[in-house]
Amino acid sequence: MSPLGVVISIVLVDVLGFSIVMPLLAPFARAYGLSAGQIGMLFAAYPMCQLVAGPILGRLSDRHGRRPLLIVSQAGTALSFLVLGLSRDFTVMLLARMLDGASGGNILVAQAYVADVTTPKNRARGLGLIGMAFGVGFVLGPLLGGVLLELPVAPSWQLRLPFLVAAGFSTVAWVLVLTRLPESLPADEDSRRAARVLSWRGLVDTMTLPRVGLLVAVSSLIVLAFAGLEGTFSLFLRDRLHWETKRAAFAFAFLGFVSAFVQGGMIRRLVPRFGEPRLIVAGTTLLALGLAGLALVAGGPTLLATTLVVGIGHGLANPTTSGLLSRITPPGEQGAVFGTLSSAQTLARMTNYLIANLLFKSGGPSAPFWEAAAIAAIALMLALIVLGRMRGAEESWSLASSADHHHQQAQRVGSGASGRHEPDEPRFP
Secondary structure (H helix, E strand, O other), X not given: OOHHHHHHHHHHHHHHHHHHHHHHHHHHHHHOOOOXXXXXXXXXXXXXHHHXXXXXXXXXXXXXXXXXXXXXXXXXXXXXXXXXXXXXXXXXXXXXXXXXXXXXXXHHHHHHHHHHHOOHHHHHHHHHHHHHHHHHHHHHHHHHHHHHHOOOOXXXXXXXHHHHHHHHHHHHHHHHHHHHOOOOOOOOHXXXXXXXXXXXXXXXXXXXXXXXXXXXXHHHHHHXXXXXXXXXXXXXXXXXXXXXXXXXXXXXXXXXXXXXXXXXXXXXXXXXXXXXXXXXXXXXXXXXXXXXXXXXXXOHHHXXXXXXXXXXXXHHHHHHHHHHHHHHOOHXXXXXXXXXXXXXXXXXXHXXXXXXXXXXXXXXXXXXXXXXXXXXXXXXXXXXXXXXXXXXXXXXXXXXXXXXXXXXXXXXXXXXHOOOOOOOOOOOO
């Protein structure tokens, strides 16, 4: 298996474990008598720690290599699931969630790894495959978790078993990193030293690289908009269409399948033909239209159509933004940029999970989707700026190349007119 195939398999296995656990964390904690506030702290601990750790892990991977950081982060994830599955104490559970967040750089380091082992032409395709692995994992994980809950085990182990299975999946991913994944960065010391030590100044320098900050903003706004759907979709389907939890799960699965299909199958054909900037514009346009359409849904057929539009839009915009960001980022900054992106996206999710639910409560089922559509429209405006700047950069390059070509032709003509012969290659007597 190629290094790209190995890293995609690692992401798939890791996301399977994560998506088994997430729907069961609240009932698991409630079964041991934890309060609503304590359950909220368990959910918040992971993204808060990941928010801080993301840029650090990304920069460390630039300096010390992707493979060592993946080994450490996978081990931390496996250990956190194991501790959660065996613990009954809130403090221990909280520490396990904090460990998972602090070591949760496996996805961002995997993205940097893909950037290392793919050519700029194939970069969006490689990152699209990571998006596909995400989509497949988030579809299969909850289904597998439901199957595990139906197994004939002792009641005291019924909610623990999925956490232990998730730890097993993370351990498999750790073994794959340890035994099958080669290092993607060059071994020479100069390239490793070129990656600056993490500091606030270094973080600002990274974000002010040409067009990097703008693309990080576009990607974060896409996540911010999509989080409004993620956090309220089940409630929306319950209140608007009177769907029970099982039917809502199928709607989530359909959305994940569409997004995974676009990222894994269509992106590799579309990027060479249209380029990432145009696909980012198309994706954010479809995402904004689909979210606005969801706010107006009144029945199953319109839900199917709008969910399809949202899935296609998200599937187009997500990997192309990451792919373009990777292409314009210097090799020694890949980990730092993806670490910063990961933290910005985590902050976006945390923010809109809260805001969308408050809007749902105060403004009704449609309110979060109007808000998400407005955010996607802002992302579209920024994406149009990116498209304009990329076109400007391409035109400048073309003009410079054309001027140089004409200058060389003029030199040749001038040499011929003066009777001198300028050979293309040196001649020897």
